[in-house]
Amino acid sequence: MVRIxxxxxxxxxxxxxxxxxxFGLFAVALITYTTANTTRLLLQQTQRAVNDEINDLSLIYRxxxxxxxxxxxxxxxxAPGASLYLIADSSGRIIAGNVRDIEPGILGKKGWTKEPFxxxxxxxxxxxxxxxxxxxxxxxxxxxxxxxxxxxxxxxxRSIARxxxxxxxxxxxxxxxxxxxxxxxxxxxxxxxxxLSSKRxxxxxLQERLPLSGSGDEFDRLSANLNxxxxxxxxxxxxxxxxxxxxxxDLKTPLTRLRNKAEHTLSADASKAAYRKAMEEIISESxxxxxxFNALLMIARVEAGSKTGDFSTFDLASVLFDVxxxxxPLAEEAGVEFTITAAPSALVRGNRELLGQAVVNLVDNAxxxxxxxxxxxxxxxxxxxxxxxxxxxxxxDNGAGIPEADRERVKDRFVRLDKSRTKPGTGLGxxxxxxxxxxxxxxxxxxxxxxxLVADIMIPLDKSTSR
Numbered sequence: 001m002v003r004i005x006x007x008x009x010x011x012x013x014x015x016x017x018x019x020x021x022x023f024g025l026f027a028v029a030l031i032t033y034t035t036a037n038t039t040r041l042l043l044q045q046t047q048r049a050v051n052d053e054i055n056d057l058s059l060i061y062r063x064x065x066x067x068x069x070x071x072x073x074x075x076x077x078x079a080p081g082a083s084l085y086l087i088a089d090s091s092g093r094i095i096a097g098n099v100r101d102i103e104p105g106i107l108g109k110k111g112w113t114k115e116p117f118x119x120x121x122x123x124x125x126x127x128x129x130x131x132x133x134x135x136x137x138x139x140x141x142x143x144x145x146x147x148x149x150x151x152x153x154x155x156x157x158r159s160i161a162r163x164x165x166x167x168x169x170x171x172x173x174x175x176x177x178x179x180x181x182x183x184x185x186x187x188x189x190x191x192x193x194x195x196l197s198s199k200r201x202x203x204x205x206l207q208e209r210l211p212l213s214g215s216g217d218e219f220d221r222l223s224a225n226l227n228x229x230x231x232x233x234x235x236x237x238x239x240x241x242x243x244x245x246x247x248x249x250d251l252k253t254p255l256t257r258l259r260n261k262a263e264h265t266l267s268a269d270a271s272k273a274a275y276r277k278a279m280e281e282i283i284s285e286s287x288x289x290x291x292x293f294n295a296l297l298m299i300a301r302v303e304a305g306s307k308t309g310d311f312s313t314f315d316l317a318s319v320l321f322d323v324x325x326x327x328x329p330l331a332e333e334a335g336v337e338f339t340i341t342a343a344p345s346a347l348v349r350g351n352r353e354l355l356g357q358a359v360v361n362l363v364d365n366a367x368x369x370x371x372x373x374x375x376x377x378x379x380x381x382x383x384x385x386x387x388x389x390x391x392x393x394x395x396x397d398n399g400a401g402i403p404e405a406d407r408e409r410v411k412d413r414f415v416r417l418d419k420s421r422t423k424p425g426t427g428l429g430x431x432x433x434x435x436x437x438x439x440x441x442x443x444x445x446x447x448x449x450x451x452x453l454v455a456d457i458m459i460p461l462d463k464s465t466s467r
Contacts, residue, residue, distance in 0.1 A: 103119065135147055313347055379398050430444075
């Protein structure tokens with residue numbers, strides 16, 4: 001009983017039984033309907049044949065005599081596979097034909113018999129009961145005739161139909177069992193493997209992935225989507241751990257400076273101006289910390305897929321012109337030649353504020369490093385190009401650039417190269433740019449400008465809007 005309940009709890013077993021039952025019912029209904037219609041058709045053909053034979057015998061009687069009719073009936077009764085022929089007198093005694101015995105009362109009513117009746121013919125095996133349908137009519141001299149047909153053919157058809165139904169049901173049950181064995185058990189094994197992997201993941205192994213069979217079926221598509229989800233969760237978890245470590249290491253120094261500065265000011269016999277200067281420096285350090293935490297919070301939201309503003313369709317060129325207008329005075333003051341080249345229109349769907357912040361970060365970095373150890377005229381180029389699928393925001397400078405081995409590493413949080421340690425910054429700017437690009441299903445690539453650095457943000461064009 002326990003095993004039966006365990007089997008019934010399996011979806012494959014329930015589906016196999018349900019499908020077998022449903023198709024079995026349909027098969028029974030279909031075969032019953034077909035058998036009934038075919039049997040009715042055979043009976044109609046039998047009645048038509050009997051009527052035709054009676055009409056033929058009527059012509060023989062009218063063209064001859066009663067004795068001739070009896071001779072014709074006797075001759076036809078002896079033919080192989082003949083119909084039922086019977087002539088009886090007024091007392092019901094059989095005087096001609098191929099019927100030896102008949103159910104009482106059949107000859108008492110003229111016309112078609114209401115129901116098939118049993119009879120016994122010459123040469124019949126007594127082991128089997130034969131049934132027939134017939135038409136009864138009167139003859140001169142008080143005689144009564146019966147012409148009919150044996151129902152062996154409809155009975156044989158019904159027998160064949162019953163055997164076919166039993167065979168069909170047996171085949172369906174067998175196919176249901178085979179389906180469960182070969183298909184259901186395979187699906188159950190897949191589900192069991194998914195369940196085992198899920199248990200390992202729930203136990204804390206975030207590197208575990210759901211198995212793929214390579215067939216591309218529903219299980220594979222579901223597993224692939226869940227694996228992508230697990231990969232994203234794992235990446236966010238690693239990012240959280242990395243942020244925690246980076247905060248512990250990189251923010252320890254400015255917090256220590258704040259404490260030391262406050263302690264030194266309190267312990268020294270300082271004037272009011274010294275106190276004021278110390279407070280200004282503490283506020284400046286605090287602002288830096290606040291900007292760092294704001295940048296971390298924005299990166300975390302972006303990487304988690306949180307949209308700080310509704311996505312909308314806008315022209316990316318307008319964002320670049322706004323950034324150029326904002327930074328052109330600063331570039332001129334720093335002695336940097338800052339130029340912009342933009343495509344006439346680049347419609348994208350995204351968050352305008354986040355993309356603007358990403359461009360600002362790249363331009364700010366380019367202006368900062370373009371003047372470093374640059375014997376030539378410092379230059380920064382802001383460009384917007386489009387290809388078939390993407391808009392490319394390109395920021396180039398002719399500064400020192402970044403070595404190829406470090407171009408991926410600088411996208412991580414708080415990563416600052418040795419030559420950048422002396423410059424203001426938090427090491428989060430490129431991390432935010434990379435997160436914004438991924439949020440928009442795009443990419444962020446750093447390359448060599450020979451000399452200098454080229455940064456390329458790729459954002460998919462909005463194909464749903466045409467101008």
